[in-house]
Amino acid sequence: MNLLEVVGVTHTYGSFRSFRRKEKAATALSDISLSIGEGMCLGLLGTSGAGKSTLGKVILGVEKPTKGTVLFQGQDLYTMGAAARKHFRRDLQVVFQDSFSSVNPRMTAEKIISEPLENYERLSPSELKRNVAQLLEVVGLHADDMTKYPMQFSGGQLQRINIARAIALKPKMIVLDEPVSSLDMVTQTHILTLLNELKAEYGLSYLFITHDIRAAYSVSDALAVMDKGRVVEMVQDKDEIFSSQQPVVKKLVSSILPEHPRNRTLLNGDVFV
Amino acid sequence: MISSIRIARKSQAAILIGSATLAAFFLIAILAPWIAPNDPIQVNLVLKLSPPSFDYPLGTDHLGRCNLSRLLYGARVSLGFASLIFVAALGFGLVIGTIAGYKGGVIDAVLMRFCEGVMAFPNLVLVLGIVGLLGPGLWQVVMALMMVQWVYYARMIRNMIVGLKEQNFILAARISGSSTGKIIRRHMIPNVLPPVLVMGTLEMGWAIMDLSALSFLGLGVQPPTAEWGAMILEGKNFIRSQPELMLYPGIMILLVVISFNVLGEALSEKYGIKKR
Numbered sequence: 001m002n003l004l005e006v007v008g009v010t011h012t013y014g015s016f017r018s019f020r021r022k023e024k025a026a027t028a029l030s031d032i033s034l035s036i037g038e039g040m041c042l043g044l045l046g047t048s049g050a051g052k053s054t055l056g057k058v059i060l061g062v063e064k065p066t067k068g069t070v071l072f073q074g075q076d077l078y079t080m081g082a083a084a085r086k087h088f089r090r091d092l093q094v095v096f097q098d099s100f101s102s103v104n105p106r107m108t109a110e111k112i113i114s115e116p117l118e119n120y121e122r123l124s125p126s127e128l129k130r131n132v133a134q135l136l137e138v139v140g141l142h143a144d145d146m147t148k149y150p151m152q153f154s155g156g157q158l159q160r161i162n163i164a165r166a167i168a169l170k171p172k173m174i175v176l177d178e179p180v181s182s183l184d185m186v187t188q189t190h191i192l193t194l195l196n197e198l199k200a201e202y203g204l205s206y207l208f209i210t211h212d213i214r215a216a217y218s219v220s221d222a223l224a225v226m227d228k229g230r231v232v233e234m235v236q237d238k239d240e241i242f243s244s245q246q247p248v249v250k251k252l253v254s255s256i257l258p259e260h261p262r263n264r265t266l267l268n269g270d271v272f273v
Numbered sequence: 274m275i276s277s278i279r280i281a282r283k284s285q286a287a288i289l290i291g292s293a294t295l296a297a298f299f300l301i302a303i304l305a306p307w308i309a310p311n312d313p314i315q316v317n318l319v320l321k322l323s324p325p326s327f328d329y330p331l332g333t334d335h336l337g338r339c340n341l342s343r344l345l346y347g348a349r350v351s352l353g354f355a356s357l358i359f360v361a362a363l364g365f366g367l368v369i370g371t372i373a374g375y376k377g378g379v380i381d382a383v384l385m386r387f388c389e390g391v392m393a394f395p396n397l398v399l400v401l402g403i404v405g406l407l408g409p410g411l412w413q414v415v416m417a418l419m420m421v422q423w424v425y426y427a428r429m430i431r432n433m434i435v436g437l438k439e440q441n442f443i444l445a446a447r448i449s450g451s452s453t454g455k456i457i458r459r460h461m462i463p464n465v466l467p468p469v470l471v472m473g474t475l476e477m478g479w480a481i482m483d484l485s486a487l488s489f490l491g492l493g494v495q496p497p498t499a500e501w502g503a504m505i506l507e508g509k510n511f512i513r514s515q516p517e518l519m520l521y522p523g524i525m526i527l528l529v530v531i532s533f534n535v536l537g538e539a540l541s542e543k544y545g546i547k548k549r
Contacts, residue, residue: 060448089450102441106463115459116449165449 002035003173003205009033009058009068011051028054029065030229036173041199041206043220043238045213045252051229052209056177059207060094061085073172090120093166097178099158103150109136109161110146116168135164140194156187160194167198173205180215192218213241213252225249284539291536298529302348311339313346314497322515334504334518335511343499344521350500351529354415355480359473361419366426367469371457373427374434385431388424396421400483404492414493418483422476429472433465471540478533485526501526 011029028051036042046052057063059070061077070077072088080088093116096102103112113132117123123131133143139160150158159179166174176195180188196219198204210216216223216238223241225233227248235241242253301308310330317337325332331340373384391399403417437443437460446456487493488502496503501522508518 062444062447086450089448092448094445094448096441096445098441102445104442104446104460104464107459115446115451119450119452119455162445165445169449 003038003040003073004036004059004207005071005074006032006034006055006059007069007071009055009065009070011054011058011063011065011067027229029058032068032226032229032231034224034231034234036205036207038172039199039203039205040222041208041220043208043210043216043223044226045210045216045223046226047211047252050226052211052226053177055226056094056175056207056209060092060175061088090116090169091172092175093169093171093173094175094177095159095162095166095179097181099155099162099182100150102162103158105150107149108146109141109148109150109153112150112161113146113164113168116165120169131168132164135168136161138167138198139164140190154187156183156191159183159187159191163191163194163198167202167204170202171204173207175207175209177209178211179208181210181212188215195219213256217241225252281543284543287535287539288543291532291539294528294532295536298348298532299352301345302352305345305349309339309342309345311342313338313342313499315339316497322511331521332515332517334507338497338499340518340521343504344501344525346499347501347504347522347525348529350411350494350498351481351484351526354411354484355477358415358418358422358480358484359477362422362476363426363469363473365419366423366428367430367462367465369423370427370430371434371461374431375438375453375457375461377435381431385428388428391421391424392428396479397483397486400487401490401492404487409492409495411494411498414484414487418480422480425472425476426469430465430469433468434461437461437464468541468544471537471544474533474540475537478530478537481526481533482530485522 009029009032010027013026013028032055034042044052044055054063058065061070061072064078072092075084075088077085077088110129110132113135114128117128117131129146132146136143136145141157141160141164145153145157150161153161163179179195180191183191192215195206199206199219206219208216208219220238222234222236223238224231224235225241225244225246225248233241233244233246233249235244241249244250244253310328315338317333320329320333320337321335323329323333323337329339329341331344334340334343369384373381399421400414400417403420404413407413407416443456443460446460451459484493485500485502485505488500489506491503491506494500494503496507504522505519508515508522511518
């Protein structure tokens, strides 16, 4: 049994009927099926507006799809009872792209990271503090950083705090929604390395949502490519992506710029933005 | 760049002056029984309308009551009840605004249309109507002002909650297993409260104005309680011979309301908060 199973998920936004005229529904996802095994990382690629983040929210259990089911450890996310839901919640965590908007600006790092622990574990204040300190060390920060506020951290450091919060409950799976896209190249490499280490250490599964094929390649085992709400390509071995004949995939692959600027040419004269 | 520094300095000064004046007024209100030279409701017809003297530093009114003592005690009523209105309206607005903003949908629509309905009337007219229904008296006026003012808090809080709801940190809190109650307590209220308190400073000025206005109309504070609006009402019969009877309480109202407005304006400018 796979850890996560998405079966025939279709999702439309704005399908409500307003006074007298029917709103034209915008289809964000159509008939998506994929699965993620334990300890595996699926890289979900696609350009902006392809529906990657919507799929991420559907998988996280916060956006009920119009059609289809999401099974986590064989249980349907959207029909399970309150108790099962509370239990499931701790096994599936998230890291968002914008590290600054993902944390409450009025809370210290300690408060931010201890929030999930407070919700699930019965810890004394000193145990909580020790746990937070430990988590900060795991993600490459210092235990002294726990008294700082989000404004005092850089984007990369704050993303580490978000990761610390996500792994605090030792989840089975983390949805990484463009976790490195707003960081500079050096920080990106650091965070990707950290994610790889955590995956190996805790046996985590990832759904790695990104538009950056290089970032996806460095962390993922399998890759899926989305375009206009559909999965257009799915490979179990990430190296197969380079031999794909799918035009959307070819475009994504060709958008990897060579190391040296002299060799940077554009595919079929296409303009990349 | 330079002008923005100048504005910052100016608002810094305004915050200092505004809060210092208000602190002085609140101190007067609290200490009134100890610093007032005479009993504010002690009638002494022999001394009526007497000029300033050592025992009566600002003279006496038409019933021979000490003007200074009445002014000092008046601060208790104005500031005390304005604070009460502020706390009650804020509390009620916070509950309604949070429910409307968090729940959304029909509940939100119904509550907000009701608030807009209240806001559509000029404040004082609506308050007069409610006092007309409840009958004159201080508590009725306080009730009426509360019933009108909470809508401004509710609407502002509702809009802020709606904006916050879309923030990733709220979603992240939900995903980390926090309950709705915890999300509201830990993440929403602390982010909503500071700007609302700034707006409240401006609303306090309004509350004092309205309270005095209603007392002047004879609907609020009833004699013999000392209150600035009521003092103006009592003094108006002597406007030709003793204009200071109206002038003293008028100046007090002016000072307090200006202080609240200066402080409120400066704070909202400093923190970039939109006024109602």
